[in-house]
Amino acid sequence: MNRRDLDAFVAHYGLSAEATDVVLDLAAARPAPAEFRLFLVRVLQLAGVLSLAAGLVFFIAANWQDIGVTGRFALIQVVIVVSVALGLWKPPPHALGRYTLLMAFIATGALLALFGQTYQTGADVYELFLSWALLGLAFVAAGQWSVLSAAWLVVFNVALLLFLGGRPSGGWLWTVFAPFRGNLSLELLAPALLNLALWWLAEFGRRVRWSAFEARWVSGLALACAFGFLTGAGIDAVESSMMDGFDVLALLFVLAIEAALVVHAMRLRNDVFPLALTAASVIAIVSCAVMEHIDVGDLGITFLLALWLTVSSTVSGRVLMSLVREWRQAGEAA
Structure with a gap:
């Protein structure tokens, strides 16, 4: 029996806490000491990789005057070459291969940052992160690891945020945003759609058992990023003192996309996360x-907002919890 079946069994018979402990022990549903040790080892290994990457950056920064230009570049390039070589020696899904490719991915970003800092190319910051994301695709494809996929997703979205925040006058990336250019609320729809495409890809990859998307939280991260941009577009549209046609169009797009995601989630009936994100976005x-x-004055607006937030969050929470119980029971019956 899995944990969900055990929970249903305990709830059905109304077992006490002591009886529940006995049931969990008999079914061996509690994590064994070996499983705890394995989890701790993996966490420490990941922390070690991140510490080595941070140490590489801090070492170069602390010895900037002493190492010299050639030494700085050579050090990072050696780390990348050694990491890739170890990844080829023990390719994924071996743990060494995955961790070394993560190290190579992070070191690639450090190398690009070093290049920009050394030669003062005048490039925008978003170009660093975008180049990092494009070059890092090779490591993501080779690593086939959810952690590496999530790291790439974070770098890619940082590039999009910096691009839209800085709003540079030129650059090839504007070809992607060309249909939305001229209004920030419309422009924010482009990264939202990109993240929705990545969410669909992650969901598809999880269904066909791609290792890069085996963890459900990776697709959830992409969906959360998409809703972040959708919410930003909606807020920018409604915050205009006089909403023009572009703002109204952006708001309608946001509501239409979120409504479509709600319909999709209600049809699948297996995950309330899109519904929770929609509720938070609308609120x-x-x-x-x-x-x-x-315009009802400071006191009036404070009371009105408190009332709206209390009612909307309470209703949303009750509806979501009701759906969770209903879908779980339907899944157990099936």
């Missing part, structure tokens, strides 16, 4: 609209 957008367009 945030409506709260900003209330603050911008309803």
